[in-house]
Amino acid sequence: MAARFAAAGLLKRALSSAPQQQVRCMSSQTPKRKVAVLGAAGGIGQPLGLLMKLNPLVTDLSLYDIAGTPGVASDLSHINTGANVEGFAGEQELAKALKGCDLVIIPAGVPRKPGMTRDDLFNINAGIVKSLASAIAEHCPGALVNMISNPVNSTVPIAAEIFKQKGTYDPKRLFGVTTLDVVRARTFLAHKKGLNVKDVDVPVVGGHAGITILPLFSQATPKVDLSDEELEALTKRTQDGGTEVVQAKAGKGSATLSMAYAGALFAESCLKGLNGAPDIVECSYVASTVVPGLPYFSSKVRLGPNGIEEILGLGSLSDYEQKGLEGLKSELMSSIEKGVNFVNVKA
Numbered sequence: 001m002a003a004r005f006a007a008a009g010l011l012k013r014a015l016s017s018a019p020q021q022q023v024r025c026m027s028s029q030t031p032k033r034k035v036a037v038l039g040a041a042g043g044i045g046q047p048l049g050l051l052m053k054l055n056p057l058v059t060d061l062s063l064y065d066i067a068g069t070p071g072v073a074s075d076l077s078h079i080n081t082g083a084n085v086e087g088f089a090g091e092q093e094l095a096k097a098l099k100g101c102d103l104v105i106i107p108a109g110v111p112r113k114p115g116m117t118r119d120d121l122f123n124i125n126a127g128i129v130k131s132l133a134s135a136i137a138e139h140c141p142g143a144l145v146n147m148i149s150n151p152v153n154s155t156v157p158i159a160a161e162i163f164k165q166k167g168t169y170d171p172k173r174l175f176g177v178t179t180l181d182v183v184r185a186r187t188f189l190a191h192k193k194g195l196n197v198k199d200v201d202v203p204v205v206g207g208h209a210g211i212t213i214l215p216l217f218s219q220a221t222p223k224v225d226l227s228d229e230e231l232e233a234l235t236k237r238t239q240d241g242g243t244e245v246v247q248a249k250a251g252k253g254s255a256t257l258s259m260a261y262a263g264a265l266f267a268e269s270c271l272k273g274l275n276g277a278p279d280i281v282e283c284s285y286v287a288s289t290v291v292p293g294l295p296y297f298s299s300k301v302r303l304g305p306n307g308i309e310e311i312l313g314l315g316s317l318s319d320y321e322q323k324g325l326e327g328l329k330s331e332l333m334s335s336i337e338k339g340v341n342f343v344n345v346k347a
């Protein structure tokens with residue numbers, strides 16, 4: 001996928017390019033792009049803020065959280081890259097944080113502890129996402145929104161319903177970030193088969209929780225032969241990748257650094273699309289008609305100046321993947337309904 005090594009490239013460019021070159025490049029060629037991170041003082045928010053500060057496509061970086069952002073913003077602002085950094089703390093500063101944004105990335109909310117499912121986060125995170133989506137509708141209704149907060153299978157429908165209520169909904173601009181599943185599938189496949197990870201790609205479709213995460217190893221690049229046992233193990237490890245990290249962190253949260261990397265890749269692809277770069281394709285959980293009966297689904301999407309330019313089909317699935325697709329439908333649908341009902345059904 002287009003932005004596979006973008007974050008590593010960004011770091012290299014940021015460290016090696018002279019300040020004058022950066023200024024010249026930004027003023028003469030690159031459109032101004034304001035990016036906000038909501039939840040910017042958190043485990044994902046801080047490294048994600050760093051990676052966005054290193055990204056030459058970002059001209060203004062707005063860091064919002066309920067507390068702690070002045071310190072994070074001051075720290076990042078000393079890095080000699082082009083993006084102007086501002087920190088905003090507390091609801092009274094949210095409007096300023098959002099005003100003029102082209103892209104809003106949302107890693108706000110609580111992470112899992114061992115023994116929890118992503119759905120166990122719903123009760124707290126649904127309300128957080130609802131209030132942040134309302135503010136986006138009010139202060140930057142044209143921005144692309146990258147939803148990281150879990151459970152993504154429900155938080156994306158929540159944001160969509162809020163935008164519908166506010167009259168600002170555009171399905172082309174709302175994305176559930178599932179890039180970490182793709183990053184994991186690439187890594188695990190490369191390790192299993194002794195491949196150079198930089199040559200490996202694996203589409204991952206469905207949703208972002210347990211069996212709703214469906215890696216399509218039959219469509220991997222390069223083409224690989226997997227035994228039934230290898231396929232089962234790789235699929236399961238990709239589906240349980242988040243839980244693997246939650247258990248290893250033993251009560252201190254879930255994936256943050258790999259998520260920041262994945263979030264930065266996806267955000268960069270969104271920015272490239274906005275700036276008119278051709279052939280930017282990423283997997284993302286979006287409003288979709290790819291699988292009849294599932295109004296949200298993750299598949300490859302082509303990104304462009306309006307957000308989603310095209311939702312690509314699933315391609316041909318192996319019998320194993322077809323079975324996985326059938327098996328995920330009811331769980332994904334109930335997570336979608338839970339999100340929709342949270343906004344629309346009065347208690």
Ligand SMILES: NC(=O)C1=CN([C@@H]2O[C@H](COP(=O)(O)OP(=O)(O)OC[C@H]3O[C@@H](n4cnc5c(N)ncnc54)[C@H](O)[C@@H]3O)[C@@H](O)[C@H]2O)C=CC1
Nearest residue numbers: 039041042043044065066107108109110111148149150259
């Ligand atoms: N989509 C994905 O692949 C992944 C999603 N996640 C999810 O990302 C979320 C954040 O995870 P972490 O950064 O590890 O958690 P964290 O607890 O370290 O950080 C969350 C931040 O959100 C802030 N926050 C809470 N309420 C807020 C509000 N109303 N407005 C703005 N900020 C608010 C907190 O103050 C905190 O700084 C969790 O829901 C987690 O499950 C985590 C990893 C991967």
Ligand SMILES: O=C([O-])CC(=O)C(=O)O
Nearest residue numbers: 112180241242243254255
């Ligand atoms: O597992 C979690 O709770 C966090 C997450 O979504 C992931 O790491 O994929």
